[in-house]
Amino acid sequence: MTRVVVDRELCVGSGSCEMLAPDVFEVDDEGVLAVLEPEPWDDDVPAVRDAVQACPTRALTLVD
Amino acid sequence: MTVDLDAAALDPDAVDLSDREFWVRPPAERHRVFDLLRRERPFAFFEEPVIPMLEPGPGYHAVTRYADLDAISSQPSIFCSGKGAVSIIDIPADLHEFYGSLISMDDPRHAKIRRIVSKTFTPRMLERLVGSVREIVDDVLATARRTAAEGDGTIDVVADIAAPIPLRVICDLMGVPDEDRAMVLAMSNIVLSGGDPELIENRDDPLAAFLEAGMTLAGIMERLAAERLERPREDLTTALVTTEVDGERLSSQEIASFFILLLVAGNETTRNAISQGVLALSEHPEQRARWMADPSLDRTAVEEIVRWTSPITWMRRTATQDGELNGHRYREGDKFLLVYAAANRDLEVFADPHVFDLGRDPNPHVGFGAHGPHFCLGAHLARREIAVTFRALFDQLPDLEVAGEPDRLRSSFVNGLKRLPGRLTGPR
Ligand code: HEM
Numbered sequence: 453m454t455r456v457v458v459d460r461e462l463c464v465g466s467g468s469c470e471m472l473a474p475d476v477f478e479v480d481d482e483g484v485l486a487v488l489e490p491e492p493w494d495d496d497v498p499a500v501r502d503a504v505q506a507c508p509t510r511a512l513t514l515v516d
Numbered sequence: 517m518t519v520d521l522d523a524a525a526l527d528p529d530a531v532d533l534s535d536r537e538f539w540v541r542p543p544a545e546r547h548r549v550f551d552l553l554r555r556e557r558p559f560a561f562f563e564e565p566v567i568p569m570l571e572p573g574p575g576y577h578a579v580t581r582y583a584d585l586d587a588i589s590s591q592p593s594i595f596c597s598g599k600g601a602v603s604i605i606d607i608p609a610d611l612h613e614f615y616g617s618l619i620s621m622d623d624p625r626h627a628k629i630r631r632i633v634s635k636t637f638t639p640r641m642l643e644r645l646v647g648s649v650r651e652i653v654d655d656v657l658a659t660a661r662r663t664a665a666e667g668d669g670t671i672d673v674v675a676d677i678a679a680p681i682p683l684r685v686i687c688d689l690m691g692v693p694d695e696d697r698a699m700v701l702a703m704s705n706i707v708l709s710g711g712d713p714e715l716i717e718n719r720d721d722p723l724a725a726f727l728e729a730g731m732t733l734a735g736i737m738e739r740l741a742a743e744r745l746e747r748p749r750e751d752l753t754t755a756l757v758t759t760e761v762d763g764e765r766l767s768s769q770e771i772a773s774f775f776i777l778l779l780v781a782g783n784e785t786t787r788n789a790i791s792q793g794v795l796a797l798s799e800h801p802e803q804r805a806r807w808m809a810d811p812s813l814d815r816t817a818v819e820e821i822v823r824w825t826s827p828i829t830w831m832r833r834t835a836t837q838d839g840e841l842n843g844h845r846y847r848e849g850d851k852f853l854l855v856y857a858a859a860n861r862d863l864e865v866f867a868d869p870h871v872f873d874l875g876r877d878p879n880p881h882v883g884f885g886a887h888g889p890h891f892c893l894g895a896h897l898a899r900r901e902i903a904v905t906f907r908a909l910f911d912q913l914p915d916l917e918v919a920g921e922p923d924r925l926r927s928s929f930v931n932g933l934k935r936l937p938g939r940l941t942g943p944r
Pocket residue numbers: 589601618619620630686777778781782783785786789822826827828831856882883884885886888889890891892893894895897898
């Protein structure tokens with residue numbers, strides 16, 4: 453099972469992850485990132501990998 | 517002295533990135549030089565450009581390889597922005613007040629302010645804005661059509677299309693009243709002209725013109741912020757004056773600085789992506805036809821336009837300690853220019869980097885910055901503006917043609933066009 457881990461110290465709430473994987477990530481009105489699916493479905497995994505790559509502060513990691 | 521570019525393309529010793537003439541050369545020539553540096557001198561050292569009335573600094577290294585650039589950008593505590601990110605010279609103390617905002621700040625202050633402003637730039641806030649971007653674009657294009665029809669059919673793609681769109685988006689976003697907008701445009705031009713005398717009226721003293729522009733903009737913004745505190749509205753200014761992080765709000769000074777940053781960072785960049793996107797499409801008609809026919813290309817096409825044009829050529833970082841990076845030894849205080857325009861053509865990362873391919877995927881370009889906390893705050897908004905603009909151009913001005921040579925901005929920092937002659941041949 454693949455899991456998404458956010459480093460809260462690094463996340464700046466840019467929402468790049470949400471643009472790429474909106475089913476998994478959402479930055480709320482307070483600018484705080486919510487991970488909607490901490491264990492994303494297989495369908496979502498490629499988009500989540502893109503999001504991990506694109507995160508400007510490398511705040512996201514995938515743990516297999 | 518002017519660089520002989522044929523020689524410079526072969527001999528790294530003949531290259532001088534501090535020569536202003538280099539920056540008005542056509543992009544293809546500049547890229548030949550970047551290719552050479554990337555291959556032979558990935559940390560090439562240059563003396564600083566001469567600026568009247570300022571002591572020249574110690575010089576800088578131009579970083580042209582993608583891997584080196586990304587490594588520097590992702591270690592903000594070793595390579596800081598606080599000594600200046602948008603100028604090669606250190607920011608003089610008297611300019612820091614207006615121009616030393618977010619983009620040239622380090623943690624912990626950067627993190628605090630970024631958290632406040634990023635709340636107002638989330639993807640969901642953006643969704644709410646898209647309708648208004650579309651309205652603005654439609655209105656600007658209708659006006660351009662009228663200008664052409666009432667005149668001789670010609671327009672200036674910069675003044676009539678590319679400049680008004682981002683300016684109106686940002687003014688709408690902030691709630692700037694109509695009567696202040698012409699002033700806001702003139703002042704933001706001065707701030708970002710990088711000292712191009714043609715754009716600054718007060719030629720003898722660009723520094724004074726620079727300061728005055730900052731003061732004028734700050735004045736407009738402080739007035740607006742005070743109004744919103746009393747009578748809140750649905751705009752970014754209201755959000756900025758009322759948002760708190762850890763019980764702290766932005767001061768009116770911080771809001772004014774941020775406004776100036778948004779104007780310069782959000783206007784000229786998007787403007788140049790649009791104007792040079794139009795130019796690139798006219799130079800690559802097969803790519804234009806392909807995109808026009810296929811709206812599903814919007815996503816990759818926008819990224820390729822940003823990679824290809826790299827509207828911000830570089831940002832600066834300064835070493836906070838001695839060390840070594842990918843075989844290059846550096847000392848505390850060394851300045852590095854992260855040359856995004858060069859990294860965006862790195863063969864190690866991009867297949868056929870000098871090919872303009874609107875379907876390029878993946879496209880991990882660094883046009884909005886590389887990894888790190890300063891990554892462009894407005895990237896989502898810019899992507900939206902560019903996508904909406906080109907789709908509307910295809911629908912409403914399909915007859916737009918480039919009708920002459922572009923007039924380039926003499927700036928190393930902004931890859932910009934001052935003018936791009938266009939023609940509307942009329943609906944067929
Ligand atoms: C095609 C258009 C644009 C390009 C190419 C662009 C490029 C960049 C670059 C290269 C950086 C610096 C990254 C770094 O130092 O690591 C940056 C930062 C920034 N940009 Fe953009 N930008 C664009 C549009 C916008 C828009 C539309 C806005 C706002 C409305 C904006 C606001 C900002 C801000 C506020 C920062 C500073 C962020 C920080 O220091 O934390 N930009 N942009």
